[in-house]
């Protein structure tokens with residue numbers, strides 16, 4: 001089935017009788033883990049109410065362009081930037097005409113012009129309107145601009161006609177939409193990814209850990225699945241759901257992580273280490289809960305196994321990508337780590353900014369490799385992960401091509 005987890009979907013609803021089905025569409029998109037924001041034309045509001053869509057999407061519904069109050073908060077440019085994809089379902093003949101002519105006379109058309117996200121329409125109209133030369137020409141124009149078209153389907157229509165023009169069923173639209181995010185960049189490759197924190201036990205009730213939420217590693221795993229890879233995700237304890245289509249192996253401590261990775265890695269082509277693995281562990285875990293006693297206590301810690309370095313040092317290492325979470329001297333520390341551990345690539349991010357890093361939904365990465373670097377500017381972790389995977393796929397291919405020369 002499709003995978004739209006954490007994808008930001010802007011659903012445009014226009015004035016067609018099929019608008020009643022869009023409430024179910026929102027639910028189906030949310031079932032797939034998408035974050036849905038609804039924008040309705042004034043035509044759409046004659047068929048269904050914003051209140052319905054606010055209830056099913058869990059978000060405020062956007063209806064106005066030229067209204068200072070409505071533009072406060074998430075205005076058209078913000079919505080255009082926020083979304084990963086714009087889906088218009090149903091797309092009326094009138095809306096298709098306005099879109100093909102580049103109009104920006106309401107909120108939805110303005111967003112369509114202002115976004116760089118892919119656009120998809122699910123046309124729905126009377127079969128004669130669908131066959132009209134004007135509609136055909138408009139759709140042709142949109143296809144030339146890479147606007148995707150899902151349907152229409154054929155069958156009995158609300159007006160009693162039979163023919164082409166029915167909006168596809170919500171599940172069919174969801175399936176088509178998930179295809180928008182599929183690339184073949186890592187087709188046929190096996191990718192091993194670590195994510196989340198580790199926990200190092202002190203006694204039966206206490207442990208040492210860090211703030212990693214697993215969001216970045218999980219986003220990378222999802223992006224790798226979308227790129228066609230077979231993905232194994234080795235995950236520390238996190239509170240988020242794994243992307244569908246991955247094989248998830250749960251670990252707790254740095255030792256567990258090391259054991260699982262070393263067992264799995266030989267069968268994988270690419271290793272991406274996004275977990276925040278503890279650098280130190282307690283070698284002597286107390287059998288019983290440590291009792292409060294003196295004013296101070298001393299914990300003896302020992303260095304954990306450096307999994308990333310171990311993988312990179314294998315006789316036949318996979319293409320190895322590390323992450324560096326730093327609070328200062330980002331580039332300097334990342335470059336040292338890249339060289340010292342003989343990595344193919346390292347993605348550095350600052351974790352001292354509360355709006356970026358560990359628990360936030362956004363991040364920014366600075367990626368380094370031998371002789372090159374690229375900054376991936378602030379974006380959702382999902383979008384950044386896709387950009388990172390594109391970069392990994394590109395560098396991996398170059399390495400394989402060089403090895404074969």
Ligand SMILES: Cc1cc2nc3c(=O)[nH]c(=O)nc-3n(C[C@H](O)[C@H](O)[C@H](O)COP(=O)(O)O)c2cc1C
Nearest residue numbers: 014015016017041043044092093094095124125126
């Ligand atoms: C009862 C009724 C049903 C309609 N159904 C459709 C339809 O399914 N598809 C369509 O393209 N237009 C349909 N229309 C016409 C549109 O509502 C009209 O073109 C409207 O201006 C569309 O506005 P919008 O595209 O800005 O939302 C219907 C009109 C009425 C009165």
